[in-house]
Each structure stands twice: as C-alpha cells, then as structure tokens.
Amino acid sequence: MTPDPQPSFVLIRPQMGENIGAAARAMWNFGLDRMRITAPRDGWPNQKAVAMASGAGRLLDEARMFDTTADALADCTYVFATTARQRGLTKPVFSPEGAMKKAAEMIAQGQNVAVLFGPERAGLENDDIARANAIISVPVNPEFASLNLAQCVLLTAYEWQRQVAEITHETVDMAKTDWAENIEVEKLSDHYEQRLEEAGFFFPLPKSEGMKTNLRNFWSRMPLTRADVQMMHGVLRQMVRWKERDD
Amino acid sequence: MTPDPQPSFVLIRPQMGENIGAAARAMWNFGLDRMRITAPRDGWPNQKAVAMASGAGRLLDEARMFDTTADALADCTYVFATTARQRGLTKPVFSPEGAMKKAAEMIAQGQNVAVLFGPERAGLENDDIARANAIISVPVNPEFASLNLAQCVLLTAYEWQRQVAEITHETVDMAKTDWAENIEVEKLSDHYEQRLEEAGFFFPLPKSEGMKTNLRNFWSRMPLTRADVQMMHGVLRQMVRWKERDD
Numbered sequence: 001m002t003p004d005p006q007p008s009f010v011l012i013r014p015q016m017g018e019n020i021g022a023a024a025r026a027m028w029n030f031g032l033d034r035m036r037i038t039a040p041r042d043g044w045p046n047q048k049a050v051a052m053a054s055g056a057g058r059l060l061d062e063a064r065m066f067d068t069t070a071d072a073l074a075d076c077t078y079v080f081a082t083t084a085r086q087r088g089l090t091k092p093v094f095s096p097e098g099a100m101k102k103a104a105e106m107i108a109q110g111q112n113v114a115v116l117f118g119p120e121r122a123g124l125e126n127d128d129i130a131r132a133n134a135i136i137s138v139p140v141n142p143e144f145a146s147l148n149l150a151q152c153v154l155l156t157a158y159e160w161q162r163q164v165a166e167i168t169h170e171t172v173d174m175a176k177t178d179w180a181e182n183i184e185v186e187k188l189s190d191h192y193e194q195r196l197e198e199a200g201f202f203f204p205l206p207k208s209e210g211m212k213t214n215l216r217n218f219w220s221r222m223p224l225t226r227a228d229v230q231m232m233h234g235v236l237r238q239m240v241r242w243k244e245r246d247d
Numbered sequence: 248m249t250p251d252p253q254p255s256f257v258l259i260r261p262q263m264g265e266n267i268g269a270a271a272r273a274m275w276n277f278g279l280d281r282m283r284i285t286a287p288r289d290g291w292p293n294q295k296a297v298a299m300a301s302g303a304g305r306l307l308d309e310a311r312m313f314d315t316t317a318d319a320l321a322d323c324t325y326v327f328a329t330t331a332r333q334r335g336l337t338k339p340v341f342s343p344e345g346a347m348k349k350a351a352e353m354i355a356q357g358q359n360v361a362v363l364f365g366p367e368r369a370g371l372e373n374d375d376i377a378r379a380n381a382i383i384s385v386p387v388n389p390e391f392a393s394l395n396l397a398q399c400v401l402l403t404a405y406e407w408q409r410q411v412a413e414i415t416h417e418t419v420d421m422a423k424t425d426w427a428e429n430i431e432v433e434k435l436s437d438h439y440e441q442r443l444e445e446a447g448f449f450f451p452l453p454k455s456e457g458m459k460t461n462l463r464n465f466w467s468r469m470p471l472t473r474a475d476v477q478m479m480h481g482v483l484r485q486m487v488r489w490k491e492r493d494d
Contacts, residue, residue, distance in 0.1 A: 025391075025393050026398070028388060028391045028393075029387045029388055029391060029392065029393060029394060030387065030388060031388045054393070055391050055393060056391060056393075097409070138405075139408065139409075140276045140277065141275060141276055141277060141278045144272075144275045144276060144302050144303060145276065146272055146276060146301070146302060146303075147276060150398075151273070151397075151398065151401055154394075154398055154401065154402070155401070155402070155405055158385075158402055158405075161386065162344070162386075165386060170339055170340065170341050170342075170345045170349075171339075171340045172337065172338065172339050172340060173333055173334065173335075173336065173337065173338055173340045173382065174337055175334075175335045175336055175337045176335075177337060192482070195486075196482060196485060196486075198489070199485050199486055199488070199489035200485065200488075200489065201481070201482065201485040214474070214478060215478065215482075218475055218478060218479075221470070222469045222470070223339075223468070223469070223470075225337050227337065227461075228337070228465055231461060231462065231465065232465075234448070235439070235443060235448065235462075236486075238443060238446050238447065238448040239442075239443075239446055239483075239486040239487075239490070240486075241446070241447075242445070242446035242447065242490055243486070243489055243490035
C-alpha cells in the first residue's frame with residue numbers, strides 16, 4: 001500500500017468481477033489503493049476482476065474481505081455512503097467535492113474514513129446506509145441518472161485527488177521554449193513594420209498609422225514564446241529572400 | 248437538443264460502438280447533449296452504440312458526423328483537446344476544472360466551444376492537437392494512467408456541470424470584431440503554409456513536417472479575432488505582391 005493516508009473504498013456485495021476490476025483501476029488512476037469488499041456475489045478471488053484490473057491488480061491482491069457491512073466498517077471513524085436516490089433517512093448529504101474535502105480534513109486529523117459503494121443493480125440498502133455518517137450524492141441530470149459502479153468510484157476518487165493535490169488549473173506545456181520578453185516582441189513588431197513599409201502594406205496614407213497600431217497591438221496581444229518569435233522572424237525573412245531571389 | 252448553451256464533445260475516429268454509446272451516457276448524465284463524431288471506425292449508424300447508449304440514444308440520433316477534425320471544428324471559436332501525455336507542442340494546459348471554468352466563461356460570451364476526445368487506443372494525433380487552442384490533462388496517477396474514453400468524457404462533463412452553477416462573468420472589449428471561427432484559422436494557416444512552401448521556407452526536407460505542425464500550432468494557439476485573421480492574410484498577400492512587383 002502507498003503510505004499516504006487516504007480513505008478506504010468499500011464495495012458492498014459487488015456482483016460482476018469486471019466491475020470490481022474496473023473499480024480498482026478507477027481508484028488507482030487517482031492514487032487510491034485501499035479497497036475493501038464485502039460478500040462478492042461470485043466469490044473470491046475472481047479471475048474476471050483480475051483480468052479487468054490489469055495494472056491495478058495489486059489493489060485486488062491487497063483488498064480486505066469481509067462478510068458484512070458492519071465488519072468492513074469496524075475500524076472506521078467516519079463513513080460516507082454513495083447513493084443515487086433519497087432514502088428517507090435523516091443524514092447529511094454531500095456533493096463528491098464537499099465529501100472529499102471533509103474526508104481530507106478528517107484524515108489529516110488522524111481519522112479513519114471509508115466510502116461505501118453499493119451493488120450494481122440496486123445500490124446500497126437502507127440497512128447499509130444506516131451505518132454511515134453521511135451520504136454522497138453525485139449531482140447527475142435528474143432526467144437521466146445512470147452512473148455505473150466504476151464511474152461512481154472514479155468521480156469520488158477524482159474528487160479525493162482534487163482535494164489533496166496542489167492543483168494549478170492552467171499551465172502551459174512549453175515544449176523546450178520560454179515566454180518571449182517584451183523587448184523580443186517589440187523587435188518582432190519593428191521587423192514586420194519595417195518590411196511591410198517597404199512592401200507598401202500601409203496604404204492609403206491616412207490609414208497607415210491606424211494600421212501600424214493594429215499590427216503592433218496584434219503582436220503584443222498574442223501569447224508568444226521565444227520559439228514563436230523566431231519562427232515569425234524566419235517567416236518574414238524567407239518572404240523577403242523569396243522576393244530578392246526573384247525566381 | 249436542450250436549449251442551454253454548452254460545449255460540443257467531439258469524438259475523433261472512435262473505434263468501438265460500445266464506447267460511443269457509453270460516451271453519450273456519460274454526457275447526458277451531466278446534461279450535455281451536443282455530440283460530434285469524425286470517421287467512426289465501424290461506420291454509422293452503429294447498433295452497438297445504440298444498444299449501449301440506452302436512455303441517451305437521442306444524442307446518437309442527433310450527433311453530427313464529419314470526415315475530418317478540421318471539418319468538425321469549422322464553426323468553433325475555441326477548442327480543447329484531451330490528452331494523457333505531453334506532446335511537445337506549446338499550448339496552454341488546463342485541468343478539467345480549469346478548462347470547464349474557462350469554457351463556461353467563453354460560452355457565456357457567445358463563443359462556440361468544443362472538446363476533442365481521441366480514439367481509444369492511441370489518443371489524439373499531434374495533427375489533431377495542433378488544431379486546438381488548449382489542452383485538457385486529467386491529473387491522473389503518474390504510475391497508472393488508464394482512463395478509458397467514456398471515463399474521460401465523464402470527468403469532463405462532470406466538471407462542466409460543476410462549473411455552470413458558478414460562472415464568473417468576464418467581458419472582452421472586442422473593438423467591433425468577433426472571435427475567428429476555426430475554419431477561418433484553418434484557412435489562414437493553409438494560406439501561410441502554401442506561400443511559405445513556394446518561398447522555400449520548409450527546409451531542410453526532414454524538418455519540413457515538424458515546421459508545418461509548429462506553424463499550424465502557432466495559429467491555433469493564438470486568440471485570433473476576425474480582424475486579426477484578415478490583417479494577417481493581408482500581410483502575406485502584400486509580401487507576395489511585393490515580390491511579384493519586383494521593384
């Protein structure tokens with residue numbers, strides 16, 4: 001197991017081995033590797049689960065098996081139950097985001113947190129949910145709620161990872177280059193203005209100042225890298241060479 | 248279609264019908280119903296897609312079919328490409344959250360936003376990605392990245408739904424112009440490629456394909472308005488005229 005403190009994901013009475021394997025993959029995509037399983041319908045180990053899990057098979061080897069929901073939760077201090085519909089049980093209801101935020105806080109305080117996922121067809125029974133401290137409800141389209149087990153695991157794991165990671169929402173893959181400094185953009189702009197002046201681009205005269213301003217504004221408004229600047233110098237130089245070669 | 252403005256999800260060369268159906272379900276779980284598809288491997292319509300989509304079959308009936316990535320994006324003004332690995336193309340990279348926040352802002356300003364999803368096995372090609380303005384990268388476990396097509400669609404759709412509840416309104420002073428549509432950028436890119444080919448810019452030969460991809464990536468990465476596109480066509484035309492005038 002990875003050393004990072006994290007919630008356990010508990011599959012309650014899962015039916016198809018493929019779905020157990022898919023749940024393992026969904027977890028491990030987001031760095032979660034504590035799986036518990038109660039009473040899998042087709043016994044354990046399950047070859048279909050292993051086949052589906054592929055690179056996440058370790059989670060199945062290390063999964064802890066239990067007979068009942070109560071057994072599986074015995075050492076947990078806070079339990080969330082995922083459910084698609086209202087159950088008539090008075091309970092806090094969290095979005096996946098809110099739930100994993102709370103989980104991260106509690107785990108940082110040393111609590112042992114679990115998330116329950118019900119069997120594919122019917123979902124958790126009220127008897128399972130009554131053992132949980134709170135509910136997680138994914139805000140799906142009220143006209144069409146059809147998340148499968150692995151997808152529900154995936155969204156919850158994704159939210160866990162969002163809460164614990166220092167996520168930057170936008171970076172730039174810079175492909176071995178760097179942002180152009182202002183002076184480089186200035187020189188690019190000068191280069192174009194000069195050559196285009198020679199080429200007779202700024203015409204007619206009364207419009208020429210406005211055209212130059214637009215061109216300068218164009219370059220400075222663009223998110224240019226050094227590689228871009230060099231390429232655009234090269235484009236212009238080649239056009240001039242072409243003219244001079246006069247072929 | 249639902250009347251709510253929303254991004255289009257574009258499946259590029261999807262292979263298995265089951266995955267197209269699962270993608271439709273994933274979208275409709277979060278209220279998205281604008282699907283576009285280019286060149287599905289097994290033709291169209293696809294009975295396996297229909298069987299898997301079940302309650303979301305309407306998305307398949309209404310899906311718009313295209314031959315190429317460029318065709319599918321012709322009327323879009325901003326395009327995200329989902330990709331699992333770095334591509335050596337300079338591009339903004341967003342988390343799903345950051346991307347759908349930006350998408351929501353742009354859509355509120357009237358932009359036409361699309362998200363590209365690659366074929367199951369290999370993902371998008373650089374040639375597809377060069378046509379996008381930005382990349383979406385799901386922050387998966389670096390040791391184990393194994394999201395399938397429908398899961399990638401699901402996470403993106405989930406983030407869209409999370410963002411539309413809380414849109415920050417941002418306006419851009421557009422100075423009597425409008426954002427360029429993808430087809431306009433495509434034509435600008437073609438125009439430069441053609442003329443620079445004549446001018447002998449793509450040299451030496453072994454580097455020419457990479458140079459072309461970089462140039463195409465340059466144009467699609469820039470936040471171009473229609474006025475910008477017209478100006479840059481004008482710049483090139485004038486350089487050619489200059490050459491031909493031969494003064």
